[in-house]
Amino acid sequence: MTAKPKVGVYICHCGINIASTVDVETVEEYAQKLPNVKVARTYSYMCSEPGQVLIKEDIKEQGLNRIVVASCSPRMHEPTFRKAIQEAGLNPYFLEMANIREQCSWVHEDTGEATEKAKKLITASVAKVRLLEALESKEVDAEPAALVIGAGIAGIQAALDIADAGFKTYLVEKTPSVGGRMAQLDKTFPTLDCSACILTPKMVDCASHPNIELLSYSEVEEVGGYIGNFDVKVRKKARYVDFDKCTGCGDCASECRVADRFPSEFDQGMGKRSAIYLPFPQAVPAKYTIDPESCLYLSRGKCGKSPKCQEVCGAGAINFEQEDEFVEFKVGAIIVATGFDPFDASRKPEYGYDDYPNVITGMEMERLVSASGPTGGKVLISNGEEEIEPKEVAFIKCVGSRDESVGNEYCSRVCCMYTAKQAHLIREKLPDANIRIYYMDVRAFGKGYEEFYDRVRRENVRYIRGNPSEIFKRGNKLVVKAEDTLTSTPLEDEVDMVVLGVGLEPRADMRKMMDLLRLSQSPDRFFLEAHPKLRPVDTATDGVFLAGCCQGPKDIPDTVAQAKGAASSALIPLARGKVTIDAQVAEVNETTCRGCGFCVEICPYSAIEMVTVNQFGHEVEVARVNEALCKGCGSCSAACLSDSIQPKSFRDRQILPQIAALGAMK
């Protein structure tokens, strides 16, 4: 401790957010009397320019060397005030914030109670701030490369943007082809662009871009390190097809002994594929893959006399000996674009999705109307007895969205529009069909959406306000049981086909990504962003960003916008070439360290190692912290028997006075 602490306490009104509940004048008066406090002031908006100037002037004129700002959460404005005091010549870490908004004025109605609590929180902050030490943050080089996980439209767009900016980009896709959900769609609302036509050029770009290394049919296995210096390990799953030799001719698939026997994932199980397959004609890379579960040779060890695919492949690309490969590389930033799962309609058994072949989901409808789909774009459906062209078609919206009974309170944001689009497509193909849409509300919020919804209604598509309770079979018809809630009329509507407007859900395998990258979930179970409004693509893990539906349901324009946002955020450390390492890391007092090594065992980042030093003529072992690896969690400190290892800014001698101050204020 050098100079005697001279503390300035700045109490923010936050307009009326704080001042309406906390009596700021009383608190100011109280703070002035606290030990070492030289100045205490209140101001309407401490974070505003004049508020910051107030602090800066006091630092210069009154010689303040420690600052307490009592305002909002440090998670909100700590960087703001650190910067402000730094500009006034003070070390940025000589700041402590008392959170009297989120954790005081906003959660307590009683002025007396809130004022008392504000006093306590400020007292504890003053107790701590006097003992804070000056810290210098360090800069390390950032690896000029990025990893994008997931190659749907979000991942493709983000990867293209980063690669176009001149940085190496690793694009990892779990399935054999890039394209994701968007590749499965027929047309896109509200412009009716053919989805494949606008997507495939981007798919091809990302495979041919000199800066993109596409790792398809691969999964991220391990991620270590920190922003600027992530170490990534990716498993390239065995395709059993030599990637370089395969020409994509497709002879293997047509000759496969179990050709066209297995439900095609791309066609939502409505079409069939062989054991060796290309997911869809425009797949990128255009390389065949053997599904080891359906391949006779791989699952049973025998396929006739010899596997047919091997016989017909002129390029000699089939290789049953192939094994998973691992590739390791370093990146400076990571973008997560893992997408969503469509809601599983079986979880609404009242709609009979499992029972009736002519109850289908929106995703299946996309394939059914698609020219590249299983029916070649003809709307043909089995009613259980025969394939028919439906005359009566019903859509049901909000299946699995806005529905607490399945645990999804949120709106999926795309179903209103995709049902409208599909109704339009059916109208185009079946001009005489009767089409009705059962809805709770119509949310046509995007650019051109309301206009499209109007157009569809004018195309003689009937919107019926009511959420059907049940679907059952009568003869060869399906009966939709509902109530038209605008006229309070119960309905039993006989139709040939029902399309369930299923919503979007978080991916079932998102847990793995959470563990790999330390991500959290919001209440809707999608990935949690760092701030819902101001940091919508950032996560709590520095250097990891979100794009697309993994963060919450969104349509294609929003997904692309977010992907571009994530790309520009990821480019910051890459373009700068350096990242700032937090200065709040652990430090060892080597004279008191007894060399037991408990901290070494405990450290989750292997940031501590034992070194031999000479102390007073004796060789002794002590712990030493690698500051680049340490994240400052402090787990080591709580385990240290001699209190020798301490995280800076959270040392015992900084926390214990906080405890003492709070304990004393009964």
Place this chain on the structure above:
Amino acid sequence: MSANNYEPNIVAFLCNWCSYAGADLAGTSRVQYPSNVQVIRVMCTGRVNPLYVMNALQQGADGVLVSGCHPGDCHYMEGNYYARRRLGMLKDLMEFIGVDPRRFHMSWVSASEGHKWKEVVEKTVEDAREAGPFEGFRRRRIDW
């Protein structure tokens, strides 16, 4: 001090990433809860030395709460597991030395669980209220 109209003084240690953010969310959502809990922010519950808990009781707190990320969700991978072990042992020890275990709570509140934070605070305050004012330790006054 009569136990009837006494307001327990509670010190809470919250990890920066989950519980502190959850408490902030409770604020943003204007969830109302008792004002007895004063929060000390630490980066991870793994930082909470069990002695802090005892120290808080010694310094005048009637109850202590430690709250972090859900097991498996720790921002630092393992910190909350360490905390769970250390503080679980501490809780047994407290009972052994005659401190009412209702004075010490541990909870897992994620950054999205503003409402759970309210419930945790209410439960902690209620238990500390039932346990009454704590005068079990002779106070070693720290003149901070």
